[in-house]
Amino acid sequence: MAKRGHHVELxxxxxxxxxxxxxxxxxxxxxxxxxxxxxxxxxxLEDEIIKNHGLPMEARMIHRLDGSTYQIPYGKKGQCIYSVGRRFVNEVLLNAAEKLPNVxxxxxxxxxxxxxxxxxxxxxxxKSGEIVETDADLILGTDGAYSAVRKQFMKRARFNYSQEYIPCxxxxxCIPPTASGNFAMNPKCLHIWPRGSFMMIALPNQDASWTVTLFMPHEKFEQLTTPEKLIAFFQTHYPDSLPLIGKERLVxxxxxxxxxxxxSVKCYxxxxxxxxxxxxxxxxxVPFYGQGMNAGFEDCVVFNEFLNQYGDHNLEKVLPAYTEYRHVDAHAICDLALYNFIEMRDLVNHFSFLARKRFDTVMHWMFPNWWVPLYTSVTFSRMRYHLCIENKKWQDRVVRKLLWSTGTAVVATGVVALYNFRSYLQKLF
Ligand SMILES: Cc1cc2nc3c(=O)[nH]c(=O)nc-3n(C[C@H](O)[C@H](O)[C@H](O)COP(=O)(O)OP(=O)(O)OC[C@H]3O[C@@H](n4cnc5c(N)ncnc54)[C@H](O)[C@@H]3O)c2cc1C
Structure with missing residues (x-):
């Protein structure tokens, strides 16, 4: 907004x-x-954050219970997502904003x-306890999941709102760097320990450490009340991570x-x-598609496009047009994020899921513009989120029909073969 010439009070x-x-x-x-x-x-700011700081992650590295691992690439060769430091991103944005005289x-x-x-x-x-009164032509409420701006929306008629706490x-x-200062695991991957109803993930940091996030139902957390129980739990479910984290540090x-x-919050x-x-x-x-911040930055891009289309001084057109366009995608990515929790903690262990992933990869390789897998459309394209869901539903229908036709063809061939075999036997005896 400041670059568009407006005075911004943050x-x-x-x-x-x-x-x-x-x-x-x-x-x-x-x-x-x-x-x-x-x-x-x-x-x-893309180069400063991504090229100079981001750590590329090309695949999910799945850790099985027995300590063995396998990779599921995120996309085609060369496609990757980046691990970036939350603090670093915030600092770069603040430094850049501070340089503008009208912020x-x-x-x-x-x-x-x-x-x-x-x-x-x-x-x-x-700091002082004093109340500061101010006013603005436009209030951009970017104050997070428990937004104080949104609380004012709640008092208005025709504002729809829903929230859901997931049972997780x-x-x-943290996994520290090795004694020689290196990464303790392959830093080109986002590591996942899927265990059905719970899981653990790890993303690399610039200093060769790993931020490890344990996702579990609250009851499970409540059971781990002593260091002994905690270590036993890790020995049972995440044995290969224990030497990397270190027992003392874990506790x-x-x-x-x-x-x-x-x-998860939806509103309109x-x-x-x-x-x-x-x-x-x-x-x-919920954070399982890694899209919260991404969607927020995309909000800015979309809003900017509407400002370009209608003009900065036409906010009575820009704001409703933006909200009509964007809320559909906002709702869709909230749904996708919930879906991806099931995929990450459980489905990656299933043969049918892996087979479908392979199929999607081959189809995408053969028809790059026609067959775009769900993860690719969400993460490596700017296809509107709700269209990513539509696209996946269409692909599911195609796959079902293919399976049905193949199944029918196999059964029909079998029946014909059996019939021929029976006639052959009848002729013989
Ligand atoms: C565990 C976890 C992992 C995640 N991983 C990813 C990921 O890998 N990729 C991804 O894209 N997203 C991820 N996310 C989501 C991401 O963190 C959020 O989507 C993103 O931070 C949202 O940015 P925001 O600016 O809208 O809100 P916030 O980051 O919440 O910022 C809101 C700001 O408003 C301020 N504020 C709040 N109330 C007030 C008030 N009353 N007055 C003044 N200021 C106020 C806060 O101090 C804060 O600075 C993750 C989230 C979690 C919880």
Whole structure:
């Protein structure tokens, strides 16, 4: 918005993270793919974040119970997603915004009230305790899954909202670099330990360490109350990870934090009065497709396209047009993210899933524009999210028909062969 010539006042609850030694909060690293990159590209930051910092991950590395592993490539040769540091991404964005003369930061300011029609807002200065009143032509509510801006939407008629906590919590652990300072596992992969109703994943960090995330039902977390139980649990379910994390470190990290819940939020419309919800405030999702941040950056790209189409001073057209267009995709990616949880924790262990993956890969190789697998369409293209689902449904229908025709052909051939064989035997005796 600042590059488009507008004056931007940025209000943020936290202090300036660039001045903090330790930033509290969620996942240390994130998987960035094409949609996130398209947003960064538009503000000239793609290279700084991806080329200079991102760690390419070309495949999922699946860890079986017996410690053996196999890879499932994310896409075609050369296609990959990138592990990027959450703090680093935030810092790069803040540094770039700070260079623009028409952006002003207000850290440690908490939104406590707002009037969406008038465009007025009240912030509490968390340092002085004073209440700051301000107003704007446009309020961009990018304040996350528990958005204070969205709370004002809830009071309005015709605002639909739903939230779902999945019965799964997460907790972060760490695999340190080896004694020689190297990665303890293949850093070109996102590592997954799928165990049916629970799982563990690991993404590489720049310093050769790994951020390991344990996803489990809350009851399971509650059972692991002592170091002995925790170590026994890892020996049973994640034996190959134990020497990499280290028993001492595992116990220290596990008991240092409480598991966090995972929420999925859908709402409509994303616009009310002078306010627009973007990012998690409009569509918080469970993290299993690695699309939350990506979808948020894509929101910016789409919004920018509508501003180009209707003009910056035509917000009464831009905001409803954006919300009509975008909410369908926001709902779709929330659904896809929930689906991918089942795929990651369980389906990757199934023969039928792997066979279908192979089939999709071969078809995509033969018909790159006609047969685009679901994961590829979500992660390596900017196909609208709801069309990714439509496309997958169509492919499922084709596969079902193919299987049905092949099955019928096999049965028919068998019947004919049996009949011929019987006639042959009759002639013989
Ligand atoms: C475990 C986990 C792993 C994830 N992995 C991935 C991944 O691999 N790839 C991916 O694309 N996404 C991932 N995500 C999702 C991603 O983290 C979010 O989608 C993304 O951070 C959303 O960005 P946002 O700016 O909309 O909201 P947030 O990142 O939540 O930022 C909201 C900001 O608003 C501020 N704020 C909140 N309330 C107020 C208030 N009242 N007043 C002022 N300021 C306020 C907050 O301090 C914060 O800085 C993951 C999420 C989790 C939980």
């Amino acid at each position: 209000y943020e609850l936290r202090d300036d993270i660039r001045l903090m030694e330790h930033v509290p909060g969620r996942s240390i690293n994130l998987a960035m793919s094409i949609r996130g990159r398209s947003g960064l590209r538009e503000v000239g 002003h930061f207000n850290f440690a300011h908490k939104l406590v009230n707002s009037d969406l029609d008038k465009g007025t807002m009240s912030f509490k200065n968390l 919590y997460y907790l972060e652990l 220290k990290d596990y008991f240092a934090t409480k598991p966090s819940g995972l929420i 419309p994303h616009q009310a009065g002078k306010a627009l919800l973007m990012g998690d405030s409009a569509h918080a999702m």
